[in-house]
Amino acid sequence: MTHGVMKDILRNLVGKLCSIQHLKTSQDLKPRVLILACVEAGRFLSSCLQSDVHTAVLCSPGNLIPHSKLYGKEVLGSEVASLEWACSQGSLKHVIVCGHSNCQILDVLGRSQMQSASNSRSSPFLSWLTQHGNSTLTRFERYEMDRLQPVTFQGVSPKELWDAYVDPQCYWTDQDQLSQVNVLQQLQNVSSHGFLKPQLKSGALQLHGMWLDSRHLPYLFSKEHQQFVQVKDDNxxxxLK
Ligand SMILES: [Zn+2]
Structure with missing residues (x-):
């Protein structure tokens, strides 16, 4: 009885391995799209994209990606290593940072300032979350001072700045606004890595911010509109232009 879930996994894998036998070369398995998602939403995204062998879903708590300034100083975790590996395959065209509504992990991050330092040190999860989520919290605190003003983020170079209005219609909860600010902060973190900059500058690689609401409807951040826009068939x- 306790092996039921494991048996299901193995049976599904046996079926899937048969169905991908048409892939002739390793080139067929190289990722074209990499989605950096929160671990809470990874299962949903994987189930939506299960037939797409060219899309890889990489999960981290709160879809946090360490900034390049920490490289050499702190343990970055495997997220950046996976990102560099995917980029080095020569097939990657899109990187999508994907956050979601009601993110319980970012809720923990929001409350982490009340946690004692010893608590953070005793938990790898809390330690990692506070270390790499601190920039999001700082950004959100500044945004809270005047929510109608745009938040400015940095692109691939210090001169490339872009603005974002987080919730001009005052529609989303505080928790969801934090999650959206976090997606935008992670776009800045991703673009800070030197191994991505040449491709991002040339346009060979495109970076997107996506957010799923409580109904799992997708929103894409539009630099033209400076805010998240709900994705529909007709837009x-x-x-993507
Ligand atoms: Zn989450």
């Missing part, structure tokens, strides 16, 4: 082309 996909204009959002």
């Amino acid at each position: 996909i082309d204009s959002l």
Whole structure:
């Protein structure tokens, strides 16, 4: 009885391995799209994309990606290593940072300032979360001072700045606004890594911010509109132009 879930996994894998036998070369398995998602939403995304062998879903708590300034000083975790590996395959065209509504992990981050330092040190999860989520909290605190003003983020160079209005219609909860600010902060963190900069500058690689609401409807951040825009059948082309 306790092996039921494991048996299901193995049976599913046996079926899937048969169905991908048409893939002839390792080139067929190289990722074209990498989605950096929160561990809470990874299962949902994987189930939506299970037939797409060219899309890889990489999960971390709170979809946090360490900034390059920590490289050499702190343990970055495997997220950045996986990102560099995917980039080095020569097939990657899109990187999507994906956050989601009601993120319980970011809720923990929001309350982490009340945690004692000893608590953080005794938990790898809390330690990692506070270390790499601190920039999001700082950003959100500044945003809270005047929520109607845009938040400015940095692109691949210090001169490349872009603005974001987080919730101009005052529609989302504080928790969801934190999650959206976090996606935008992670876009800045991803673009800080030197191994991605040449491709991001040339346009060979595109970086997107995506957010799923409580109904799992997707929103894509639009630099043109300076905010998240709900993705619909009739606006996909204009959002990606
Ligand atoms: Zn989450």
